[in-house]
Amino acid sequence: MTTQTVLITGALTGIGRATALAFGKLGVNIVVSGRRPEAGQALAAELRALGAQAEFIKADVTQEVEVRALIEGAVARFGRLDVAVNNAGVEGQNKPVTEQTEQNYRDTFETNVLGALLSIKHEMRVMQAQGAGAIVNLSSIAGQVGMVGASVYVASKHAVEGLTRSAALEGAPVGVRVNAVAPGPVQTDMLERFLGRDEAVKNGFLASIPARRAATPEEIAETIVWLASDKARYLTGQSVAVDGAYTAQ
Template sequence: MNQPVVLITGALTGIGRATAIAFAREGNRVVISGRREEAGQALAAELRTLGAEAEFLRADVRFEAEVRSVVEQTVERFGRIDVAVNNAGTEGQSALIVEQSSANYEDTFAVNVLGVLLSIKHEMRAMLAQGSGSIINLSSVAGQVGVAGASVYVASKHAVEGLTKSAALEGAAAGVRVNAVAPGPVATEMLDRFVGGSEEGKAGFIATIPARRAATPEEIAQTIVFLASDKARYLTGQSIAVDGGYTAQ
């Protein structure tokens, strides 16, 4: 068996789910992770109908023992990890900075920053041992610009960008690439929550996008698949904005 082994955290909805399906359709062996057992097993079964070997491993990325276990079980099952997509994330609570709470900071950073750090830590250990690998972190345009009313989320995604660059420098000479994908608005439940469930708010946000629409999860997934491939084998330490022109303004 020489099909690449792909591990995806936060794989049960939105971009993570679309990414799992995209890799499965290309014949990869796919390990999906998330916190909901029933949904995870259902998605793994769906991936198998596409002809892929697929496994679900339950994990909460806030806890190192669970992250380590997922990586170790993946290596034990398939012998290696060729691609890791660190997608688990939360939008946290939107509020003006003068109204932000330490609880929201702790909750948001536990998933978006600590979860990515722990994932990179254990994925990179496995990849360094095998002498190759590609890690792709999910950032956001909020990791490249400021967004009024979302300071904690913005700060967490800026941290993901920093982790990506630093990890890329540590892995480059050993053949391990680390990049980030930074989506603009994507047609997911997270976008609905981010704008407070308001169709007016969503329309107003999308109106700021030069492309005048949100991305589909599948469009983000295809960028991730490209970054993971040998077609991008000299690309590391970068954050690719997939944002309909938002950060070009």
């Protein structure tokens, strides 16, 4: 049986890192990507220690030439691409819509939307030629509801959900599945930056989650691994909310 090859962007911290470790424990071939070579090489070594064949390739997902080189590099190293997890993303500035700036829009959309589009574009080309593959995009509950102070981030994640559905329609006839995972609050540095250091604000937000807590990165990673697996082989074009019942309210 051919060993699967998995590619993860934004793999160096948070959900991306947890996902890399979850796949690494399965002994797959894995390419991790990000913009910090030292951290990337350390993660690749950690994955190899788990039994995976692992490589780090530096890439900025807002630059198409780098995205193309990343995916071509993964295929050159391992011969194919079975799973792609498009995790690279930023939270942008948490401010009222009346205070949002053109620069914040550009910065947020270039990473969250353009980065996802370019990644899907080149991953899909490889997977269509293979006749099989699974792409998992990282969305958010912000891709399904509105959020005060986060208009630009919310808009970017709604766009990711639209990209996911449209790409799924194109991929389904040739055996390529495209889905999204939409986490609620997760115990990461991004959540700390987004909510700020005010414990009252953080506790108030977590109290609005029926589960009364944030998820761990590992809980999101487990969902991603399942969604990319053959156990979900008829599931495509969907966004799976992993949010402690927040969007069920």
